[in-house]
Amino acid sequence: MNEASTTSITTDDSFTTSAGKQLGLYTLYALLGLAALIYMLSVAAGNTGSDTSGGAISVERNSITITLREEPPQLDAGRATDASSFVVLAHVMEGLIGYDDNDQLIPGVAERWEIREDGATFWLRDDAMWSDGQPVTAHDFEFGWKRVLDPATAAEYSFIMYSIKNAEAINQGELPKEMLAVTATTDKILDIEFERPTPYFDKLVAFNTFFPLREDFYESTNGRYGADADMMLYNGPYVVEEWVHGSTMLWTKNPYYWSDEKGFLDEIVTAYITQDVNAKLNLFKDGQIVDTHLVAPMLPTAMEQRWQIDRVMDGTVFFLEFNHREDRVTDNLNFRKALQLAQDPTELVYKVLKEAGYLPAESLFPVWIQGVEDVFRKEYPPQEHQMNLTLAREHLEMARRELGLEEFPPIIFLSGDTPVSLLAAEYYQELYRQNLGLEIRIDAQIFKQRLAKMTSGDFDIVLAGWGPDYFDALTFGDLFASWNLNNRGRYDSEEMDRQVRIAQSELDPRKRMDAFGEIQRIVYDDVIVIPMYERGWSFVVDPRLKGFKRRSVGPETDYNYAYIDVSGN
Amino acid sequence: MWLYVIKRLLQGIVTVWFIATATFFAMHNVPGDPLLNDRAVTEAIRANLEAKYGLDQPIGTQYLIYLRNLSQGDFGISFTQENREVNDIIREHFPVSAILGILAVVFAAAGGVLFGALTALYRNRLPDYIIMFLVILGISVPSFVVAALSQLTLVTLNSAVGTTVLPVAGWGTILHMLVPAMVLGLGTMAYLTRLMRSSMLEVISSDFVRTAKSKGVPPARIFAKHQLRNAILPVITVLGPAIAAITTGGFVVELVFAIPGLGRYFVQAVQQLDYTVIMGTTVFYGAFLVFMVIVVDVLYGFIDPRVRLE
Numbered sequence: 001m002n003e004a005s006t007t008s009i010t011t012d013d014s015f016t017t018s019a020g021k022q023l024g025l026y027t028l029y030a031l032l033g034l035a036a037l038i039y040m041l042s043v044a045a046g047n048t049g050s051d052t053s054g055g056a057i058s059v060e061r062n063s064i065t066i067t068l069r070e071e072p073p074q075l076d077a078g079r080a081t082d083a084s085s086f087v088v089l090a091h092v093m094e095g096l097i098g099y100d101d102n103d104q105l106i107p108g109v110a111e112r113w114e115i116r117e118d119g120a121t122f123w124l125r126d127d128a129m130w131s132d133g134q135p136v137t138a139h140d141f142e143f144g145w146k147r148v149l150d151p152a153t154a155a156e157y158s159f160i161m162y163s164i165k166n167a168e169a170i171n172q173g174e175l176p177k178e179m180l181a182v183t184a185t186t187d188k189i190l191d192i193e194f195e196r197p198t199p200y201f202d203k204l205v206a207f208n209t210f211f212p213l214r215e216d217f218y219e220s221t222n223g224r225y226g227a228d229a230d231m232m233l234y235n236g237p238y239v240v241e242e243w244v245h246g247s248t249m250l251w252t253k254n255p256y257y258w259s260d261e262k263g264f265l266d267e268i269v270t271a272y273i274t275q276d277v278n279a280k281l282n283l284f285k286d287g288q289i290v291d292t293h294l295v296a297p298m299l300p301t302a303m304e305q306r307w308q309i310d311r312v313m314d315g316t317v318f319f320l321e322f323n324h325r326e327d328r329v330t331d332n333l334n335f336r337k338a339l340q341l342a343q344d345p346t347e348l349v350y351k352v353l354k355e356a357g358y359l360p361a362e363s364l365f366p367v368w369i370q371g372v373e374d375v376f377r378k379e380y381p382p383q384e385h386q387m388n389l390t391l392a393r394e395h396l397e398m399a400r401r402e403l404g405l406e407e408f409p410p411i412i413f414l415s416g417d418t419p420v421s422l423l424a425a426e427y428y429q430e431l432y433r434q435n436l437g438l439e440i441r442i443d444a445q446i447f448k449q450r451l452a453k454m455t456s457g458d459f460d461i462v463l464a465g466w467g468p469d470y471f472d473a474l475t476f477g478d479l480f481a482s483w484n485l486n487n488r489g490r491y492d493s494e495e496m497d498r499q500v501r502i503a504q505s506e507l508d509p510r511k512r513m514d515a516f517g518e519i520q521r522i523v524y525d526d527v528i529v530i531p532m533y534e535r536g537w538s539f540v541v542d543p544r545l546k547g548f549k550r551r552s553v554g555p556e557t558d559y560n561y562a563y564i565d566v567s568g569n
Numbered sequence: 570m571w572l573y574v575i576k577r578l579l580q581g582i583v584t585v586w587f588i589a590t591a592t593f594f595a596m597h598n599v600p601g602d603p604l605l606n607d608r609a610v611t612e613a614i615r616a617n618l619e620a621k622y623g624l625d626q627p628i629g630t631q632y633l634i635y636l637r638n639l640s641q642g643d644f645g646i647s648f649t650q651e652n653r654e655v656n657d658i659i660r661e662h663f664p665v666s667a668i669l670g671i672l673a674v675v676f677a678a679a680g681g682v683l684f685g686a687l688t689a690l691y692r693n694r695l696p697d698y699i700i701m702f703l704v705i706l707g708i709s710v711p712s713f714v715v716a717a718l719s720q721l722t723l724v725t726l727n728s729a730v731g732t733t734v735l736p737v738a739g740w741g742t743i744l745h746m747l748v749p750a751m752v753l754g755l756g757t758m759a760y761l762t763r764l765m766r767s768s769m770l771e772v773i774s775s776d777f778v779r780t781a782k783s784k785g786v787p788p789a790r791i792f793a794k795h796q797l798r799n800a801i802l803p804v805i806t807v808l809g810p811a812i813a814a815i816t817t818g819g820f821v822v823e824l825v826f827a828i829p830g831l832g833r834y835f836v837q838a839v840q841q842l843d844y845t846v847i848m849g850t851t852v853f854y855g856a857f858l859v860f861m862v863i864v865v866d867v868l869y870g871f872i873d874p875r876v877r878l879e
């Protein structure tokens with residue numbers, strides 16, 4: 001880098017000219033070489049991905065192009081746990097019961113069913129077929145469910161089957177899996193005995209873990225079931241025709257699918273795997289994908305483009321969860337009351353986060369949960385919340401005296417590392433410093449570390465969220481039962497446990513809903529959590545695509561009812 | 570010469586073993602737990618999962634098992650991509666990163682050498698000022714900004730032309746590669762330009778160049794044989810590590826352009842504590858880096874006869 005020495009050289013124009021020519025010649029060589037190299041590389045690249053420049057919609061091929069959030073880890077429905085897998089599985093598999101485009105239960109492989117106090121029976125339709133043309137039978141469900149509960153399968157969602165008789169014991173390795181009380185009485189009749197009454201069993205079986213699996217095919221894959229396109233058997237409206245890992249997937253219409261009310265497209269191409277919302281927006285603008293969701297800073301662009309912006313609740317509720325373990329200040333009810341009274345989620349949602357589609361949360365139960373006849377929140381309105389600083393400070397003072405403290409220690413506030421969580425965490429830090437004079441220490445962690453700390457109880461307050469697995473209030477309602485492992489703050493009360501037991505097993509719908517109403521009240525009165533917001537998405541869809549749906553429960557994006565309409569209506 | 574190569578390779582193996590061991594123990598000491606997921610699992614399910622991945626063994630035993638598998642070239646099965654072997658992940662996705670990396674490196678090296686020589690030749694004149702200004706930009710603007718900006722430019726370009734001139738993202742054809750490769754190589758190109766420029770300036774003022782000039786050697790020959798060939802050595806030196814850095818460091822570019830490369834797995838594995846993938850990619854990348862450094866050292870002997878390999 002010693003440039004001082006160069007000043008001794010006098011500039012020699014004729015030298016520069018001829019050397020410059022030589023350099024020009026080299027540049028030409030370099031360009032030629034580069035062109036040759038690019039050609040060779042493009043041949044090599046042909047083997048690592050497929051051409052995806054088909055555009056968002058191809059009318060001639062009756063096909064659409066979409067994105068996936070992540071590469072599905074694998075497509076074995078019994079073991080799937082992530083949102084991307086759920087999206088793919090919702091299109092290529094079908095359970096006994098499904099959801100229509102208004103989130104109402106509709107027959108799937110089962111043509112009708114009966115839920116009793118002690119068990120259930122499903123009658124399977126005759127025309128449900130696997131993608132190799134063989135009929136879907138009750139044995140395929142029996143085999144699939146027993147495999148999920150087999151300890152060797154190590155299925156994380158196996159707990160969702162625990163209402164079946166002996167399921168839990170089998171999963172713990174205490175009973176052989178043959179003892180599971182699921183019997184294929186005939187090829188078309190599936191009989192189930194319950195461990196305890198389970199009035200919501202019909203909603204459960206719509207979940208991925210309950211999808212069928214055919215024994216002979218499963219055995220033929222040598223433990224690689226779900227790992228590749230040809231390592232699966234399908235019974236949904238589409239099949240995975242091609243799967244280039246990490247890159248693209250091609251779903252085509254399943255010719256053996258029984259219903260003509262689903263699966264109108266010939267091809268669905270998942271051409272891009274990306275979580276980058278900006279990249280997705282660019283792809284959408286460029287006409288390469290049919291839909292994308294938007295975050296707040298993108299809304300002006302979307303308005304400028306005159307796109308039709310839709311909104312949907314994502315289903316998840318986010319809340320401040322307290323650590324109820326005995327050695328924590330947050331175990332003190334007056335302390336929690338103080339924090340509850342000193343905040344108002346409306347301010348967080350509308351003034352701080354400003355994400356379109358987010359709602360201030362008023363209850364553990366989101367707005368879309370169904371009650372007996374109407375929406376749950378209409379039948380059982382949540383407790384009215386008023387911010388009250390005077391009262392909040394009184395409760396804080398009571399807490400200080402009860403705990404025998406001179407001053408409160410710094411409160412450890414565990415949060416995720418996403419922009420929204422960090423923003424929320426900083427908001428509460430400032431809010432509680434100003435309103436209550438508390439010192440909050442934010443501990444931002446990546447996903448797995450945050451979970452580890454939540455599980456071991458290494459926090460005072462954690463920014464947590466809960467999303468639904470099935471379309472019933474219980475998917476939220478049993479969260480704070482003392483035995484629920486997801487109750488990471490270890491809240492423990494007899495009254496709560498009693499209400500959860502009623503909610504699990506009560507056959508009378510009204511009494512059952514009353515229990516959920518009680519649960520909602522306990523969550524507020526006992527300040528188990530402070531609800532923050534319900535997450536929603538703003539999204540845009542290509543105007544030529546109709547029938548597309550984003551769901552709160554089940555697959556986040558659903559193309560089962562989607563079709564192309566170029567008439568412009 | 571061959572003895573030297575063999576010696577370097579053996580040293581390389583020890584280095585890789587060291588990397589593997591350090592990563593193994595560091596990884597197991599990272600707070601968090603690879604088997605934790607959104608939905609909490611019962612003790613029994615957890616025990617099943619631990620048994621499946623061999624986490625029920627003491628850490629020493631796990632390490633020995635790991636080394637034994639490693640010596641057989643078996644990296645194990647991914648924790649998150651449950652039915653895929655780490656070997657498959659590397660085999661399927663490294664070529665993508667490699668193709669992108671090679672193109673980026675060639676962009677960077679060719680551009681760096683040519684621009685470097687150009688700026689040295691026209692030092693303190695307009696071409697020099699313009700290029701050096703761009704070089705400062707190239708070095709200081711981070712790749713995620715360049716990537717996002719160039720993608721936005723593509724969208725604007727495509728909508729202005731009315732058809733897809735260059736794809737906005739994705740992978741598969743030559744057109745998909747051009748922009749990502751340029752973005753990926755930009756930083757290195759800027760760095761090499763600076764390096765080449767100062768190295769050229771040093772050579773220009775050296776005695777042998779003056780001697781050649783006074784002997785009446787034609788200017789084009791002096792430029793090519795005496796100046797360029799001597800000035801390029803430092804560039805070759807940094808090229809080895811640069812190749813490895815570009816090939817392994819494409820995470821941001823891969824994410825923005827939705828390219829199915831290995832970089833994505835490398836970074837996600839760390840976030841998700843996917844033990845086997847962390848080990849697989851780290852050891853693989855480590856071995857790759859060590860290998861590239863050896864290759865550069867051997868190349869030296871060919872380019873500069875003054876370097877004797879013994």
